[in-house]
Amino acid sequence: MTSSATRTSATDTDRSAGERWRADRLAAVTAPFGTASLDRTEWLSDTPRELAGLPGLWRGADGVAVGEGIDGGEIRLAAGQEVEIAGLLVRGFDRHGSGVRVFDPASTNRTSVQGIVAYADDPAWRLTGRFRPTAEEVFVDVVAVDGLVSPARLAGEIDFDTPEGPATLTVTGTAAAGYSAVLGDATNGDETYRFRFVDLGAGPDADTFEVDFNRLFLPPCAFSPEYVCPTPLPGNRWTIPVRAGERTVDRG
Numbered sequence: 001m002t003s004s005a006t007r008t009s010a011t012d013t014d015r016s017a018g019e020r021w022r023a024d025r026l027a028a029v030t031a032p033f034g035t036a037s038l039d040r041t042e043w044l045s046d047t048p049r050e051l052a053g054l055p056g057l058w059r060g061a062d063g064v065a066v067g068e069g070i071d072g073g074e075i076r077l078a079a080g081q082e083v084e085i086a087g088l089l090v091r092g093f094d095r096h097g098s099g100v101r102v103f104d105p106a107s108t109n110r111t112s113v114q115g116i117v118a119y120a121d122d123p124a125w126r127l128t129g130r131f132r133p134t135a136e137e138v139f140v141d142v143v144a145v146d147g148l149v150s151p152a153r154l155a156g157e158i159d160f161d162t163p164e165g166p167a168t169l170t171v172t173g174t175a176a177a178g179y180s181a182v183l184g185d186a187t188n189g190d191e192t193y194r195f196r197f198v199d200l201g202a203g204p205d206a207d208t209f210e211v212d213f214n215r216l217f218l219p220p221c222a223f224s225p226e227y228v229c230p231t232p233l234p235g236n237r238w239t240i241p242v243r244a245g246e247r248t249v250d251r252g
Helices: 004-030
Strands: 038-043 057-061 064-070 073-077 082-085 088-094 098-103 115-118 126-143 149-162 165-174 178-183 196-201 208-212 246-250
Touching: 004 115, 057 098, 064 088, 064 098, 073 082, 073 088, 126 165, 149 208, 165 196, 196 208
Parallel strands: none
Antiparallel strands: 038 098, 057 064, 064 073, 082 088, 088 098, 115 246, 126 149, 126 208, 149 165, 165 178, 178 196
16 A cells, blocks of 8 residues: 555655746756747848858858858858857858758747646656557658748557547657657647647657657747747647646746
């Protein structure tokens, strides 16, 4: 028989873990070059031009962002590569053409964040679901917030008995890169942001997935409109409410 002291200890441990997770999330989002500091996206052509707050002239060349005349030399940034210049972080970006993302600690996207509103951890939303992997290699269309469609590998589906009833989560990814899902639910647009992300880790344990919906987290586009986040697949727009995880950005 489990003693009340043991139950209390487990509850306290869970609460502490949840508090640490939320504190780490806020710290990562609001770091000087964290998620919320994405200030703008600058699209480049083959004609060099000045970019606000950055030295030199910038142009695009074969998917690479090129900065000329910077400290007497040239900077080349492929997609994902980054460099700190003049107190800004500049990251190469390739989408509909070459560009750079500019992260600015002084951006109002960052300075206006007072916190992340979240539900209290609820053990009822730590679920074990039955995983039904896709038998063959199948790709699905993922639609981003700007309408761009890109393929993602369909890993399978997880069937859950949630506190609000049965539901199925469609999962994308691979064992090498990790599995994830974008989830919409009945709280979106009222209690929560329009959708949330769930990280499913490296893969299932046998034919089950352990998923803690208390770790649902806000997508980057909740913090800066410059992000182009993927939206939920049709099967991941649940009609039930999921009152767990992060809810909204607190901007005071």
